[in-house]
Amino acid sequence: MKQPLLAFNDKGIYCAQADLYLDPWRAVPKAIITHGHSDHARWGHGRYITHHMNVPIIKHRLGDINVTGKEWGETFTINGVAFSFHPAGHIVGSSQVRVEYKGEIWVFTGDYKTEDDGLSTPYEVIKCHTFITENTFGLPCFKWTPQQEVMNDINTWWTQNKAEGQTSVLFGYTLGKAQRLLKHLDPSIGRIFTHGAVENMTNIIRTMVDLPETVLITPETKKEDLQGSIVLAPPSAHGSPWIKRMTPYVTGTASGWMAFRGARRRRAIDKGFVLSDHCDWTGLLESIQATGAEKIICTHGYSDIFSAYLRELGYDARTEQSQYEGDEGETDTKESNETVTMEGGDL
Amino acid sequence: MKYFAELIKTLDSSNKTNIKVDALTQYFRRASDTDKVWTIAILSHRRPPRPVNTTLLRLWAAELANIPLWLFEDSYHIVGDLAETIALVIPASKNHSEKTLTEFVEEMILLKKKTDTQKKEYLHNNWLSLNYYERFVFTKLITGSFRIGVSQKLMTRALSKATGVDEDILAYKLMGDWDPANISFQDLVLEEKAQDFLSKPYPFYLAYAIESEIEDLGDVSNWSTEHKWDGIRSQTIVRNDQLYVWSRGEELVTDKYPEFNSFLGVIPNGTVIDGEILPWIEDNIGSFNDLQTRIGRKVVTPALLKKTPVIIRAYDLLEWNGNDIRNLPYNERRNLLENLYEQVKNFQLPLQISERIQLKDWKEALREKAKARDLRSEGLMFKRNDSTYGVGRKKGDWWKWKLDPFSIDAVLTYAMRGSGRRANLFTDYTFALWQTNDDGNKELVTFAKAYSGLTDAEFRMVDDYIKKNTLERFGPVRSVTPKLVFEIGFEGIAFSGRHKSGVATRFPRILRWRHDKTIEEANTIDDLKAMIPG
Numbered sequence: 016m017k018q019p020l021l022a023f024n025d026k027g028i029y030c031a032q033a034d035l036y037l038d039p040w041r042a043v044p045k046a047i048i049t050h051g052h053s054d055h056a057r058w059g060h061g062r063y064i065t066h067h068m069n070v071p072i073i074k075h076r077l078g079d080i081n082v083t084g085k086e087w088g089e090t091f092t093i094n095g096v097a098f099s100f101h102p103a104g105h106i107v108g109s110s111q112v113r114v115e116y117k118g119e120i121w122v123f124t125g126d127y128k129t130e131d132d133g134l135s136t137p138y139e140v141i142k143c144h145t146f147i148t149e150n151t152f153g154l155p156c157f158k159w160t161p162q163q164e165v166m167n168d169i170n171t172w173w174t175q176n177k178a179e180g181q182t183s184v185l186f187g188y189t190l191g192k193a194q195r196l197l198k199h200l201d202p203s204i205g206r207i208f209t210h211g212a213v214e215n216m217t218n219i220i221r222t223m224v225d226l227p228e229t230v231l232i233t234p235e236t237k238k239e240d241l242q243g244s245i246v247l248a249p250p251s252a253h254g255s256p257w258i259k260r261m262t263p264y265v266t267g268t269a270s271g272w273m274a275f276r277g278a279r280r281r282r283a284i285d286k287g288f289v290l291s292d293h294c295d296w297t298g299l300l301e302s303i304q305a306t307g308a309e310k311i312i313c314t315h316g317y318s319d320i321f322s323a324y325l326r327e328l329g330y331d332a333r334t335e336q337s338q339y340e341g342d343e344g345e346t347d348t349k350e351s352n353e354t355v356t357m358e359g360g361d362l
Numbered sequence: 363m364k365y366f367a368e369l370i371k372t373l374d375s376s377n378k379t380n381i382k383v384d385a386l387t388q389y390f391r392r393a394s395d396t397d398k399v400w401t402i403a404i405l406s407h408r409r410p411p412r413p414v415n416t417t418l419l420r421l422w423a424a425e426l427a428n429i430p431l432w433l434f435e436d437s438y439h440i441v442g443d444l445a446e447t448i449a450l451v452i453p454a455s456k457n458h459s460e461k462t463l464t465e466f467v468e469e470m471i472l473l474k475k476k477t478d479t480q481k482k483e484y485l486h487n488n489w490l491s492l493n494y495y496e497r498f499v500f501t502k503l504i505t506g507s508f509r510i511g512v513s514q515k516l517m518t519r520a521l522s523k524a525t526g527v528d529e530d531i532l533a534y535k536l537m538g539d540w541d542p543a544n545i546s547f548q549d550l551v552l553e554e555k556a557q558d559f560l561s562k563p564y565p566f567y568l569a570y571a572i573e574s575e576i577e578d579l580g581d582v583s584n585w586s587t588e589h590k591w592d593g594i595r596s597q598t599i600v601r602n603d604q605l606y607v608w609s610r611g612e613e614l615v616t617d618k619y620p621e622f623n624s625f626l627g628v629i630p631n632g633t634v635i636d637g638e639i640l641p642w643i644e645d646n647i648g649s650f651n652d653l654q655t656r657i658g659r660k661v662v663t664p665a666l667l668k669k670t671p672v673i674i675r676a677y678d679l680l681e682w683n684g685n686d687i688r689n690l691p692y693n694e695r696r697n698l699l700e701n702l703y704e705q706v707k708n709f710q711l712p713l714q715i716s717e718r719i720q721l722k723d724w725k726e727a728l729r730e731k732a733k734a735r736d737l738r739s740e741g742l743m744f745k746r747n748d749s750t751y752g753v754g755r756k757k758g759d760w761w762k763w764k765l766d767p768f769s770i771d772a773v774l775t776y777a778m779r780g781s782g783r784r785a786n787l788f789t790d791y792t793f794a795l796w797q798t799n800d801d802g803n804k805e806l807v808t809f810a811k812a813y814s815g816l817t818d819a820e821f822r823m824v825d826d827y828i829k830k831n832t833l834e835r836f837g838p839v840r841s842v843t844p845k846l847v848f849e850i851g852f853e854g855i856a857f858s859g860r861h862k863s864g865v866a867t868r869f870p871r872i873l874r875w876r877h878d879k880t881i882e883e884a885n886t887i888d889d890l891k892a893m894i895p896g
Contacts, residue, residue, distance in 0.1 A: 155433060156437050156450035324429075
């Protein structure tokens with residue numbers, strides 16, 4: 016039997032012909048990386064190849080690594096296999112990886128969304144034979160409202176909170192969601208403050224795209240300045256001593272999971288905004304159809320259910336085990352997973 | 363409907379009591395009288411009869427969403443709420459309805475008698491013409507109760523604020539068997555009518571768990587002690603030669619326990635007894651499992667009555683000679699109860715008295731508590747001798763002091779995704795204990811499921827382990843490499859033919875993660891069986 020161009024093994028998605036991995040979850044000599052989230056760009060690889068916008072992000076997270084940056088659509092060939100990066104629209108720098116060998120084309124999406132968020136380079140449909148897709152929100156329950164409407168809701172919420180003399184604390188994942196929110200907040204309402212983790216990452220993104228002004232909260236920040244302002248913070252700041260200084264405040268979270276009533280209640284968040292950096296149900300189905308691919312491999316999310324549905328639609332679809340976790344604000348699990356080593360995780 | 367949907371949304375999205383009370387109070391001030399009655403009914407779980415069964419609801423919703431039924435079912439399993447799933451999968455609409463809550467409910471009552479085709483048309487039209495949240499509320503009205511963290515007490519408080527009617531009087535008025543379709547707001551809330559009160563129970567007084575040392579209760583002579591019986595809290599009412607038995611869930615359960623009809627003619631009219639319904643088998647308290655066989659049945663057969671008879675173990679008297687005596691001190695109420703019991707005890711009634719113990723010092727409480735398992739109680743109750751009978755859960759006069767749960771170390775063997783708020787994590791676990799099979803080999807046998815007791819951080823770590831150590835997938839369930847050991851706690855235990863382990867446990871939950879134990883050190887089924895009392 017012919018060896019597949021890309022195969023899932025215990026380290027990641029392996030291309031035997033080029034002897035390298037895509038978004039590996041264990042340390043490998045050579046890795047192609049789709050984007051800067053920590054379940055995709057992990058520590059310890061010998062060499063990293065990624066889109067150049069991801070380079071400063073990954074270096075910020077992982078320190079001084081051996082990394083090469085590429086342009087959109089720039090083809091580089093390793094042992095006859097042609098690789099190129101194409102926009103995935105998930106966060107700044109996020110890429111799909113196109114892999115071609117002897118006329119056979121595979122595309123690995125990493126994480127992606129079809130809606131143009133005005134910040135990330137918009138998702139492009141890449142024709143291929145085999146499409147490896149995420150399914151974070153691969154259920155018919157997930158259907159996103161256009162960003163403009165959600166951001167209007169967020170700005171209205173901020174305005175109302177300000178009128179009541181409250182500080183609005185808005186939680187969003189440090190890399191990606193926080194900058195997307197920032198990009199579309201209305202600075203005419205008031206000042207935008209940041210938590211340190213958000214500020215650091217935002218400063219890196221700011222070198223590549225235009226973003227409204229932010230003020231880092233420091234021990235010297237005055238309470239009067241915070242009142243009526245909005246604060247961008249990572250989900251992990253919820254319930255921490257840091258947040259007490261915002262009193263009186265109301266909390267909001269922007270995440271795809273907010274589509275579920277219970278998800279908001281569980282986090283004890285005052286207001287949930289359904290805003291995701293992943294495809295919704297329709298987005299997944301439409302992009303799969305647009306690629307023209309017949310073989311679909313589902314990685315993370317509701318992949319079993321989603322691939323079963325694809326098979327019903329006539330696709331040759333299956334699920335492969337991966338260790339991508341998704342970033343939609345189930346606290347900053349990605350950051351914590353790097354420090355949590357589970358005994359037994361190596362079985 | 364718009365106001366009602368807004369109310370539900372506010373109640374559902376806040377966890378702050380004052381915001382909920384304010385929202386309800388505002389609503390009760392501005393809603394129409396019939397909408398108010400229906401809102402009270404819905405929030406106190408008196409919904410109109412379900413016009414469409416859930417099988418049809420699922421089928422029609424899947425059809426409208428243009429997805430196969432299995433996909434709808436899988437989604438429902440993950441969302442965890444049928445109305446929410448329906449509201450999510452159906453194509454979006456931004457409309458809202460001008461129809462009132464009352465109009466919707468009246469339509470739903472009429473819908474029950476219509477043909478399936480008419481029902482389907484009605485649902486499809488409404489689903490497509492309501493916005494997401496109204497669609498959710500509309501479907502909730504059809505499927506069942508709103509669980510949105512609004513207790514009867516909280517609703518009563520808001521209603522009291524909006525109407526000026528005293529909160530305790532309202533609590534009393536809203537109890538019992540009233541029909542929202544045939545009662546006016548005037549009748550239900552505003553007007554006082556004695557004849558309506560014949561079947562009405564009093565609000566139950568509930569105890570708080572002791573958090574600190576029992577010595578902190580002060581002088582032991584001020585307190586009466588009882589065992590805490592593990593059955594169904596009940597109020598038995600004898601008025602006008604009629605018997606009414608209420609459970610704590612404010613459910614009239616008279617018909618489920620026909621043995622208490624023997625009280626009529628013996629217990630004088632104008633008597634209300636607070637006590638525990640307990641299974642009474644071969645002169646001993648049966649297990650809660652025994653009682654379960656009675657709770658679930660609508661039709662009580664003579665065979666069941668014979669197999670699992672019940673009694674009431676009385677501990678308080680709330681009405682005597684037709685007078686509400688809740689404001690008498692506990693001691694005096696008990697004396698009246700004990701006198702009543704003396705008078706009727708030779709009539710062979712299914713009535714017992716919960717013994718009152720006067721401790722000499724708090725050390726004696728420990729000795730008494732040690733007898734609990736043998737007496738089949740779940741611990742002790744302390745009641746202040748001079749206390750009146752309160753409403754709801756109030757700190758100070760009644761305390762419960764429960765036994766520590768049973769506990770055993772078990773191995774995690776299967777996991778399932780949580781639903782609703784825990785939809786993206788594996789949080790529902792199955793646990794197993796060791797058993798030696800006929801070949802002399804040890805195998806892990808499932809004994810309980812549990813899904814609470816870990817911190818969010820621990821759930822994430824276990825979730826991570828499960829994802830990396832999945833052996834097999836069975837739909838939403840995964841089998842997992844046995845490796846993690848947890849201490850599982852439970853409240854009760856009994857032999858069971860329905861369970862593979864041969865044992866049923868009550869309220870199993872995770873007490874802690876035993877990082878220090880290997881699976882070989884987990885307990886055995888025999889260890890578990892050894893805990894079964896008697």
